[in-house]
Amino acid sequence: xxxxxxxxxxxxxxxxxxxxxxxxxxxxxxxxxxxxxxxxxxxxxxxxxxxxxxxxxxxxxxxxxxxxxxxxxxxxxxxxxxxxxxxxxxxxxxxxxxxxxxxxxxxxxxxxxxxxxxxxxxxxxxxxxxxxxxxxxxxxxxxxxxxxxxxxxxxxxxxxxxxxxxxxxxxxxxxxxxxxxxxxxxxxxxxxxxxxxxxxxxxxxxxxxxxxxxxxxxxxxxxxxxxxxxxxxxxx
Amino acid sequence: xxxxxxxxxxxxxxxxxxxxxxxxxxxxxxxxxxxxxxxxxxxxxxxxxxxxxxxxxxxxxxxxxxxxxxxxxxxxxxxxxxxxxxxxxxxxxxxxxxxxxxxxxxxxxxxxxxxxxxxxxxxxxxxxxxxxxxxxxxxx
Numbered sequence: 001x002x003x004x005x006x007x008x009x010x011x012x013x014x015x016x017x018x019x020x021x022x023x024x025x026x027x028x029x030x031x032x033x034x035x036x037x038x039x040x041x042x043x044x045x046x047x048x049x050x051x052x053x054x055x056x057x058x059x060x061x062x063x064x065x066x067x068x069x070x071x072x073x074x075x076x077x078x079x080x081x082x083x084x085x086x087x088x089x090x091x092x093x094x095x096x097x098x099x100x101x102x103x104x105x106x107x108x109x110x111x112x113x114x115x116x117x118x119x120x121x122x123x124x125x126x127x128x129x130x131x132x133x134x135x136x137x138x139x140x141x142x143x144x145x146x147x148x149x150x151x152x153x154x155x156x157x158x159x160x161x162x163x164x165x166x167x168x169x170x171x172x173x174x175x176x177x178x179x180x181x182x183x184x185x186x187x188x189x190x191x192x193x194x195x196x197x198x199x200x201x202x203x204x205x206x207x208x209x210x211x212x213x214x215x216x217x218x219x220x221x222x223x224x225x226x227x228x229x230x231x232x233x234x235x236x
Numbered sequence: 237x238x239x240x241x242x243x244x245x246x247x248x249x250x251x252x253x254x255x256x257x258x259x260x261x262x263x264x265x266x267x268x269x270x271x272x273x274x275x276x277x278x279x280x281x282x283x284x285x286x287x288x289x290x291x292x293x294x295x296x297x298x299x300x301x302x303x304x305x306x307x308x309x310x311x312x313x314x315x316x317x318x319x320x321x322x323x324x325x326x327x328x329x330x331x332x333x334x335x336x337x338x339x340x341x342x343x344x345x346x347x348x349x350x351x352x353x354x355x356x357x358x359x360x361x362x363x364x365x366x367x368x369x370x371x372x373x374x375x376x
Binding site: 053054055056075076077078080081084085088089103104106107110111 | 321324343
């Protein structure tokens with residue numbers, strides 16, 4: 001596969017380094033001359049100097065035959081424009097972009113970027129995962145695949161407590177994939193009895209969060225739980 | 237007409253003053269509050285500090301009821317992205333972006349926003365100016 005990476009910061013460089021041993025071909029575009037000079041010896045002709053939002057720079061790097069474009073500059077506007085150019089002008093089959101500020105996530109979603117990665121949002125999910133106060137944690141969102149991975153805790157007063165997985169009333173479009181209990185992870189089998197304190201990893205279709213929360217945490221209104229896990233108030 | 241302008245530089249501020257003088261309702265967004273001095277003390281429109289690609293800032297500017305949106309910040313990509321948001325997310329009927337790079341201006345002009353390219357305009361006018369000099373007309 002030929003992968004074009006725009007932005008040779010820590011993210012872009014490490015993506016490139018991980019692709020190389022897998023046998024993929026890549027070119028990395030970097031705008032800052034100092035960074036370009038620093039990486040030149042390692043990357044040789046896989047590295048190109050220039051502004052990756054300029055079309056002639058993208059063309060020189062071979063965007064016309066790219067199977068995948070990875071837009072990971074430190075600037076969200078630039079990443080959006082790179083993703084748009086790749087799709088609209090060059091028909092690149094798949095584009096992955098980095099979201100630097102989670103406030104810009106709606107823009108990436110609006111413009112149909114295939115996959116986005118936001119380090120801040122991921123880190124926030126991981127922090128919530130570690131904190132006992134959060135009973136519902138969105139872990140991973142796969143827009144294109146129409147699927148989300150969430151974690152939900154079984155509380156003492158949950159109607160699901162002490163029931164087998166087959167016996168709990170899950171909303172349509174929700175699958176319990178695994179149970180995390182006492183520091184180990186069990187694959188979810190239908191007969192497995194849920195205990196208070198269990199954390200369930202669930203796969204669900206987007207928009208099913210409230211239905212799942214309603215089924216698992218009836219003692220609390222879904223809005224309250226949503227508010228706790230909201231990232232809207234987060235600013236960088 | 238309700239008009240939002242992103243970027244209060246020379247172009248943004250002059251546009252805002254002109255349109256306000258014509259009687260339109262104006263909101264000007266810029267991340268630097270110091271830039272609003274270009275509008276003068278008597279500017280009747282609203283000044284809003286913030287980033288024009290931030291949906292909350294755009295909502296605060298009243299984008300949901302805006303008739304036109306003009307992006308004239310100093311960044312081509314910022315202008316493209318905020319005009320795309322205005323067009324696609326808020327369905328502003330007339331989204332315009334200043335884009336210095338002619339090729340990028342062309343691509344996005346075909347994809348939902350109107351673009352103004354000063355580079356293209358300047359080169360046409362410069363060529364006209366050269367054509368008008370006496371030597372070009374055989375008057376050397």
